[in-house]
Amino acid sequence: MNYLYQRNFLRLLDFSNLELNYIIKLSKKLKKVKKNNKEIQLLKKKNIALIFEKESTRTRCSFEVAAFDQGAHVTYLGPGSTHLGTKESIEDTAKVLGLMYDGIEYRGHNHKTIEILAKYANVPVWNGLTKKFHPTQIIADLLTIREVLPEKEFFEIKCAYIGDSSNNIANTLLEAATILDIDLRLISPKKYWPEKEIFNICQEKAKKNKNHIICTDNLKKGLNSVDFIYTDVWVSMGEPENIWEERIKLLKKYQVNQNTINMTNNPNVKVLHCLPALHDKKNNLVKSILDKYNLKNGIEITDNIFQKYQNIIFKQAENRLHTIKAIIISSLIKIITL
Ligand code: CP
Ligand code: NVA
Numbered sequence: 001m002n003y004l005y006q007r008n009f010l011r012l013l014d015f016s017n018l019e020l021n022y023i024i025k026l027s028k029k030l031k032k033v034k035k036n037n038k039e040i041q042l043l044k045k046k047n048i049a050l051i052f053e054k055e056s057t058r059t060r061c062s063f064e065v066a067a068f069d070q071g072a073h074v075t076y077l078g079p080g081s082t083h084l085g086t087k088e089s090i091e092d093t094a095k096v097l098g099l100m101y102d103g104i105e106y107r108g109h110n111h112k113t114i115e116i117l118a119k120y121a122n123v124p125v126w127n128g129l130t131k132k133f134h135p136t137q138i139i140a141d142l143l144t145i146r147e148v149l150p151e152k153e154f155f156e157i158k159c160a161y162i163g164d165s166s167n168n169i170a171n172t173l174l175e176a177a178t179i180l181d182i183d184l185r186l187i188s189p190k191k192y193w194p195e196k197e198i199f200n201i202c203q204e205k206a207k208k209n210k211n212h213i214i215c216t217d218n219l220k221k222g223l224n225s226v227d228f229i230y231t232d233v234w235v236s237m238g239e240p241e242n243i244w245e246e247r248i249k250l251l252k253k254y255q256v257n258q259n260t261i262n263m264t265n266n267p268n269v270k271v272l273h274c275l276p277a278l279h280d281k282k283n284n285l286v287k288s289i290l291d292k293y294n295l296k297n298g299i300e301i302t303d304n305i306f307q308k309y310q311n312i313i314f315k316q317a318e319n320r321l322h323t324i325k326a327i328i329i330s331s332l333i334k335i336i337t338l
Pocket of ligand 2: 235275276
């Protein structure tokens, strides 16, 4: 029996340890059969709607390639191309799409929107990123963690997240750590700690096992002996441009660079980044910010550290495809035989 059948995928706290491990295991299998050219199409005749109210490279391509590999069809609904939330309510749009499609992916601003979509669509809805959560990303990161550190179970892993700990990546890591018993340290100035509501729910749940989730502004305390350092952009999609000044001022100390790596006291520490990463001057945004704030080398991560750990970081990106495929299949197919 597949307990994920017809379930939404909105946030990780909706799932058990067993269920998250099941998705990761299925992703591994799907990755293997694709690499061996032995993939069986389980999603023939399925139609999938992809709503993107924000830009995307990895998430959109992963949903599309996963669907094509599996024989499903997709409709891409880009920013401003539907009536959603303007001329038509989210509820009505959900009902219409639910009558035409077998599943709906949504990337947008407010998490409430995806909750309303899920409530009325009557088909599985998958979260491709909201301001609050990015669960398909973290599932890919968990698969990557498994692959690059196979000798450790999740409950043995220590991970530090540095940067804006109030964003969707930090919130979702927090939920993953809660369910899988990962030792997680969110390291940022207090101003950028997660919302109390999310942190308290997670801490309450985590306490039942061991107290393995902390927020700290102390780099040394947070980084000591970790297996992984995870970082993400300091300004997320949808945030105003003028927030950069404050973020640079408060987060400068929390850049992933050689100094932060040294503070782990772990010569085998590994670095994760969900991408896009602002690490070199090859894009105009980074160039203009570095010039404006008189910074030399990368924003949330320096270029030399990014280059050193790029194999792991691009593995995370590739794993988006295999894990998103697993998420779609497990919610649309009742009995999965690979
Ligand atoms: N990491 C991630 O979600 O990338 P995209 O914004 O390119 O989808
Ligand atoms: N926190 C980032 C994640 C991008 C994948 C954002 O929301 O823009």
